[in-house]
Amino acid sequence: MQIIENSTIYDVIIVGSGAGGGMATKILAEAGLKVAVVEAGPYFDPAAPEQQTQFKWPYESPRRGANTVRPFGEFDSAYGGWDIEGEPYTTEEGTDFRWFRSRMLGGRTNHWGRISLRFGPNDFKRKDMDGLGDNWPIGYDDVKPYYDKVDKLIGVFGSNEGLPNDPDGFFLPPPKPRLHELFYIKGARKSNIPVYPSRMSMLTKRINDERGICFYCGQCSRACSVYADFSAGTCLIFPAQKNGGQIDLFVNAMVREVTTNEEGKATGVSYINKEDRKEYQLKGKVVVLAASACSSARILLNSKSKQHPNGLGNSSNIVGRYLHDSTGGSRSAFIPDLMNRKVYNEDGVGGMHVYTPWWLDNKNLNFARGYHVEVWGGMGMPSYGFGFNHNEFNKYFGINVGGYGNPLREEVKQYYGSVMGFGGRGESIPQKDNRCEIDPTKVDEFGIPVLKFNYKWTDDEINQVGHMHDTFEEIVHNVGGHLLGDKPTIEQKNGIYAPGEIIHEVGTTRMGDDSRTSVVNKFQQLHDVDNVFIVDAGPFVSQADKNPTWTILALSWRTSDYIIEQLKMQNI
């Protein structure tokens, strides 16, 4: 049976099944709308034996978990990565961008760190605070009710601390810190750097009868087979199907463009079926793009017509512009006081149990905005790379490095769990010229013109990452540790990650009241075409120093409510 060219007219076609698309699917389908979800990758269920990587041992893989195929290692659940065969992208000479894509049901929510931070009141009004970038046309109060609902629907652990720009929520209780995290707390506090329980979307406590509770295998990046952590497939799309939602799921379907009629209104989408490599059309009253910031921009720019010669929704020439990713800097250290550990199961949740939100005032600093600090360490499951330079730290004790034979066994154990690492994730200033656009000279294997990126960090971002390194060094010094590797120099741009490497890219279809300077209005509806909405991170005006997922979810819910209301009023 062919699904295509059928006469079904969907109420809504949703392109993409990650955080934004998953939430829209749940809200719109449960409201009784007939929904088509179009996903570029295969069906994925972490409980399906064939797709499961949770609880696998490294020796079940011939490469023992090495990352030669999947960028985060063999057992990471993301299908795709920065480079996908047959799906190239280009960069303007002298600029840099690395575009991560997950092709699968649930998209990147299957493997992300699940750090789930609300934006605070300041994050929506940054221009008011430092004159840089732009304010969002909405404020925290517009989003707060949705953050609250997302907390309760999906589940997030954390603690209410009354912080001004890291708002309280409806938290599940956090897990206790692990040993390296107690060291982190000790070291950070010596320098008056605050530490709090982290805020992540794993169920430390039951929230409903549908999902399992976290059993602390530390493998969230492998996707949870009992659905105890958040991913869009398991927590939004499957439940919506179970609740009777009319959802037609089109997988391995790569959307080429949004189709439009004589009036310039959207009529649906066309996509390439990856299996038979033919193009098909779906018809719908409303099109919701949730393909990820850059993919949605690409679809819009490729949707050229007589009515929209510059691409759909692009009368402003803003589509693709203001692309920005989080800043990133990282460092690790050897902590002698963490040597000679008694071995016990400290897998914990997959990721950090404690973190540091941004804590300083920029007045005395040489950069704008801030960053949070993530911490890692502990006695994890060995994988490819374990045991490399096994006794390298001997040098700190004046002992020979290297050797062979049975003494290695003791040395490996001596150092197991004695390394701690830090990641700084910060806010960058959106720049109009940081952008993706269509490269007219190249197509992907589906014949769809590809994106060309043009992105440069400014001094604000580079200096901010320099500050991260100062912070890491201070903390390590406070716990008597040895920093590994050299501190990156200013010539090395302080070690700032390439744009796109933190995988928080946002801003390509930004939100605003003025149709000349923005792409969507405050309900994420195209200024130019009222039946097209964007619910991924494209509409973000700014990024905050926070991972974008919780905000994508809240805004997607808000937009979905708006779509339902507008359909009822027959406005679209």
Added chain:
Amino acid sequence: MDRRKSIKSLILGGVAGGLALNGCKPENVEPTGENIASGAEAHFGRTPEEKEQIAKLNATQFLNAHEVETLTVLVDLILPANDTYGSASDAGVIDFIEFMTKDYPKFQTPIRGGFMWLDHKSNKDFGVEFKTATPEQQKLILDTIAYPDVEVPEPKRPLEVQFFSLMRNLTLTGYYTSKIGIEDLGYVGNTPNVWDGVPEDVLKQHGVAYEDEWLAKCVDQSKRNTKAEWDEKGNLLT
């Protein structure tokens, strides 16, 4: 949770066509039982394309018979058996290194060249190939390459020192990711459990402690199964 139902509803959702076109057939997502681990025994989560790539790599051989024999001697010098645990070759390190030379072709020349260096050195010093030299002779050679000068950055170290470091890295990583090695290490995770903090004796050993104020925020594991309810201010009631 009834996964069977959710999968059925997916198919009823109208995707029959979609699934038929999908590389992942419906029978593939059918759960085979409640036990997650045993249900997935034969797989480790590869996509069809990934499986194909692994099969392709496995169908070719990089190391020749002489190199495999040399490698076996070498990895077992790096990590021999002891009274309790098997040696590196017992732990499957040979297959692992053979696979990695194909999976990461940059290893090929340094490894192949490294074996040539070993034989050259052994022939010159003892008149025999490395693999047939006595253990004492083999160790005399290793002693010259097994202790890198840490003041010299790795890429500037002599090729044979770099070669040995690479072989030791691959041997140890292969060993400690094997069943034998994981047991030797004592890693006890990768299993459902309930994390309830660092044991008291460990806290003492490392000179740290939990603060009451912090612990008060943390999960009470005896109530993990009780459904979460909050008051309107976000205070957890249950």
